[in-house]
Amino acid sequence: MTAKIAYADVEVGTELPAQTFPVTRATLVRYAGASGDFNPIHWNEKFAKEVGLPDVIAHGMFTMAEAIRVVTDWVGDPGAVVEYGVRFTKPVVVPNDDEGATIEVSGKIAAKLDDNTVRVDLTATSAGQKVLGMSRAVVRLA
């Protein structure tokens, strides 16, 4: 475990570099295959609408996978993540067009904890809506 960020160099309120992640239908098909989650709400518009959704939606776990990249890209070693949790508050709606959707993620240090660990609070939005709540990671720094 080799974090490239030192515990001594961060303070509560330190912001991590924000990132924007594009999502298209092709992204979701690929994620379905890689994750084994073939729920049709993530690729079949007709089915999604039949169960009351506005359109096809991204896998919550896809959004969770993207959001933690703000932490892992910052710290360098993904093995530095000690805890990671989210609440799925709103779906990421992915229209069938050339643009799809985007997920915007920012993070900041919310607390400095024991053993060189910090708590990072993440904010993830899509189309102006918060898509993750209580999105928190505990990360061990150098």
Next chain:
Amino acid sequence: MALDQSFVGRTYPPTDPYEVGREKIREFAEAVRDANPAYTDVEAAKALGHPDVIAPPTFVFAITFTAAGQVIEDPQLGLDYSRVVHGDQKFAYTRPVRAGDRLSVTSTIEAIKSLAGNDILDIRGEVHDEAGEHVVTAWTKLVARAAEEG
């Protein structure tokens, strides 16, 4: 119909081991378009102190959720999966999942609640490697939305 509270605390038998492969990790990392070399380059992973390539933090969900199928599909519990949405997800890692791991999951029902007709089910999946060492615990909250009236 509210789920039977007596299922709280029930632990299901450990799953047969899932063998984590390098190429499966690569496939997953590419699907989330995460180019971190720790997922695909053994030397880069070793430079960070890992014995082999590691998996992205959420990779293990595919394994724990498959294991949770024992709970979800337990006919005695009677969860209506067609109405289920994923509410919360949390992981606590002792170490990252890595290629070569043979992982077994033990699922436990931590809580059952009923709120405004919705059934809320908390499942804990303890993931251990072949040596019996703890790797990660996954907590999954599932919400079965109330059936519409009439």
